[in-house]
Amino acid sequence: MFFSGVPLSKVKRTLNKLLDDMAGYNMHRTVKNILVYKNAIDYCCQSTNKEGAICFLTDNEGPDDTVSYQARMLELVVCVIFTQYNTAWDLTQKKLKEYEKNFAGTIFPYVCAFYRGMTAITMLRQSSSNKKRAMKIAKTCLKKLKKGHKKCHRQDGKCILCHQLQLLEAEWFVLHNKFDEAEELYKLACSNAANTKVYHENALICERYGEFLLQRGNEGDGLELIRKSYQLYNKWGSLPKCKQLKEKYPRLNEENNLLAVISI
Numbered sequence: 567m568f569f570s571g572v573p574l575s576k577v578k579r580t581l582n583k584l585l586d587d588m589a590g591y592n593m594h595r596t597v598k599n600i601l602v603y604k605n606a607i608d609y610c611c612q613s614t615n616k617e618g619a620i621c622f623l624t625d626n627e628g629p630d631d632t633v634s635y636q637a638r639m640l641e642l643v644v645c646v647i648f649t650q651y652n653t654a655w656d657l658t659q660k661k662l663k664e665y666e667k668n669f670a671g672t673i674f675p676y677v678c679a680f681y682r683g684m685t686a687i688t689m690l691r692q693s694s695s696n697k698k699r700a701m702k703i704a705k706t707c708l709k710k711l712k713k714g715h716k717k718c719h720r721q722d723g724k725c726i727l728c729h730q731l732q733l734l735e736a737e738w739f740v741l742h743n744k745f746d747e748a749e750e751l752y753k754l755a756c757s758n759a760a761n762t763k764v765y766h767e768n769a770l771i772c773e774r775y776g777e778f779l780l781q782r783g784n785e786g787d788g789l790e791l792i793r794k795s796y797q798l799y800n801k802w803g804s805l806p807k808c809k810q811l812k813e814k815y816p817r818l819n820e821e822n823n824l825l826a827v828i829s830i
Contacts (some may be wrong), residue, residue, distance in 0.1 A: 574803035578607045601635050606640040610804045618643055620653055635668050637725060642681045647766060654685040676714030680730040683707030687737045708734060729759035733771050769798035
């Protein structure tokens with residue numbers, strides 16, 4: 567539900583109704599799982615978020631409990647979106663190691679591989695420590711996502727993991743200074759993500775592609791992609807992420823850019 571192309575406000579209303587409907591039943595685990603998703607959505611929508619404050623399961627649960635793993639997974643997704651990579655790295659190398667075993671046969675292990683891979687590659691760029699560990703995780707996640715990509719094509723005729731694999735490969739090529747190959751993959755990822763209508767991942771791709779172009783000196787196209795990312799996060803319903811982008815890129819406050827956002 568969190569990964570669908572539905573605005574966060576609509577998902578939140580649905581979850582609140584489910585909680586009300588289940589209030590008279592003894593469905594402890596189901597209610598707890600719904601609360602995890604609700605907490606994740608509240609974090610993405612509220613403006614009072616603080617660095618290091620991402621925790622979507624508020625009571626103690628066994629470390630191998632499926633609800634706990636799903637909570638950690640959502641925390642990882644939100645950490646990547648809000649660029650809290652120190653917390654994401656802790657989740658990636660420790661708390662989500664056994665995630666695949668608990669959700670085998672579903673799409674979730676492949677989605678988890680994408681976000682773990684994004685985290686590992688970012689740590690390789692930012693940190694001089696943990697490089698050996700991060701490199702191993704990045705390679706493992708790329709391999710896992712390629713496997714999922716092949717399975718999706720066999721089963722459904724099309725793959726909803728295409729944009730994830732293409733973005734992860736683009737980031738991998740940037741890490742190895744293969745910029746032409748990276749740009750082609752960024753373009754493909756943007757196109758495929760737009761077809762899925764998964765707003766936050768489409769926005770993430772535009773953000774990462776825009777940052778890549780800015781670093782390569784292409785300010786015009788880079789800022790245009792950042793503006794598009796802002797629009798998509800706004801459409802998704804995450805005002806805190808929009809605020810983060812405006813703080814990082816003050817030119818988003820210019821009138822011409824804001825007009826495009828207001829028109830959505």
